Amino acid sequence: DAGITQSPRYKITETGRQVTLMCHQTWSHSYMFWYRQDLGHGLRLIYYSAAADITDKGEVPDGYVVSRSKTENFPLTLESATRSQTSVYFCASSEMNSNQPQHFGDGTRLSIL
Amino acid sequence: GQQLNQSPQSMFIQEGEDVSMNCTSSSIFNTWLWYKQDPGEGPVLLIALYKAGELTSNGRLTAQFGITRKDSFLNISASIPSDVGIYFCAVPGNQFYFGTGTSLTVIP
Numbered sequence: 001d002a003g004i005t006q007s008p009r010y011k012i013t014e015t016g017r018q019v020t021l022m023c024h025q026t027w028s029h030s031y032m033f034w035y036r037q038d039l040g041h042g043l044r045l046i047y048y049s050a051a052a053d054i055t056d057k058g059e060v061p062d063g064y065v066v067s068r069s070k071t072e073n074f075p076l077t078l079e080s081a082t083r084s085q086t087s088v089y090f091c092a093s094s095e096m097n098s099n100q101p102q103h104f105g106d107g108t109r110l111s112i113l
Numbered sequence: 114g115q116q117l118n119q120s121p122q123s124m125f126i127q128e129g130e131d132v133s134m135n136c137t138s139s140s141i142f143n144t145w146l147w148y149k150q151d152p153g154e155g156p157v158l159l160i161a162l163y164k165a166g167e168l169t170s171n172g173r174l175t176a177q178f179g180i181t182r183k184d185s186f187l188n189i190s191a192s193i194p195s196d197v198g199i200y201f202c203a204v205p206g207n208q209f210y211f212g213t214g215t216s217l218t219v220i221p
Contacts, residue, residue, distance in 0.1 A: 033209065042201070042213040043156070058208055090155050101146050102209060104155030 003027075006091050006105035013081055014113050021076045021108045023091030031094045032074040033102060034058075034066065036087040043090065049074055081112045119202055119212030127220050132189040134215045136202030145178050145185035146203040150214075156201055160187070192219050 004025040013019050023032065034046040035058075045058030047066040055066050063085060065077045074093075078085055088109050092102040119136045126132060136145070144163055148156035160171050162178035162185060169176055173190045185202055197219050202212040 040213075043211040045208050048208065092155075100205075101158045101161050102203075103158070106153070106155050 004091060004093055004103055004105045006089075006108050008108060009106065010109050012111045012113065015081060015083060017081050019078045019081055019110070021078075021089055021091075021110070023074045023076070023105060025072055025074075025091075025093045025103075027093060027095065027103070028071060029093035029095045029103075030071070031100075031102075032068065033092040033094075034064070034074065034076045035090045035092065036060065036085075037090060037107075038087050046076065046089075078110075083112050086110060086112045117202055117204065117210055117212040119215055121215055122213070123216040123218070125218045125220065126192055128192060128194060130192055132192055132196070132217060133186065134188075134200060135184060135186045136212045137184040138204065139183070141182040142204040143182070144205055145176070146205075147174075147176050147185070147187050148201045148203060148211075150199045150201065152198070159200075189217075192217075194219050194221055 007022045030051050033048040035043045037043050044060050046060055046064050047058050049055045049068040052068050052071050068074050088107050090107045091105045094100040094102045117136050117138050146161050147159045149159050150156040160169050160176040165178055165182045166180050167178040175188045177186045199214040199216050201214050204210050
């Protein structure tokens with residue numbers, strides 16, 4: 001079934017570990033986005049990508065790395081996880097340009113101990 | 114980043130009541146979007162508005178794009194328990210900006 005899928009849905013890891021969150025979309029959308037959602041802050045943009053091999057920083061990029069070697073995948077990596085990165089992470093995609101509505105995955109709930 | 118002021122922050126209403134929420138910005142936008150997020154899931158697009166003054170409905174939901182292009186409103190008529198969730202306004206700009214959300218609780 002077409003759509004946007006995130007994996008894993010839940011992840012627990014320790015401070016200092018590297019962790020990668022996966023995002024895959026089957027719509028061939030040009031744009032993809034990563035957000036984190038925390039109480040009191042709503043959705044905050046971490047990184048986004050306009051096309052394969054093109055990525056840009058969002059509002060809160062520090063501590064995160066992204067890549068986009070293929071249009072359909074947009075992994076988010078925490079190179080050395082910190083407790084402040086405990087959050088719910090959402091991936092989204094949109095077609096053609098960043099003015100189009102975004103379609104979201106179901107999220108990854110990440111806990112860092 | 115761009116700040117969208119969304120109000121109210123939370124609402125507790127009786128089933129059958131109507132709901133109104135709004136979103137304002139200090140900047141002008143050409144598109145306003147409204148999303149709903151159910152617990153444990155990602156936001157889902159409800160209504161997209163592309164023209165100032167536009168009034169668009171989706172079932173019991175009606176949204177309006179303000180004339181000044183700095184605000185938008187969402188109304189839900191005759192609320193039901195499944196309307197529970199968090200409602201977000203959003204605008205595309207250099208990046209994509211979301212309001213802080215309105216948490217809706219419907220009491221049966």
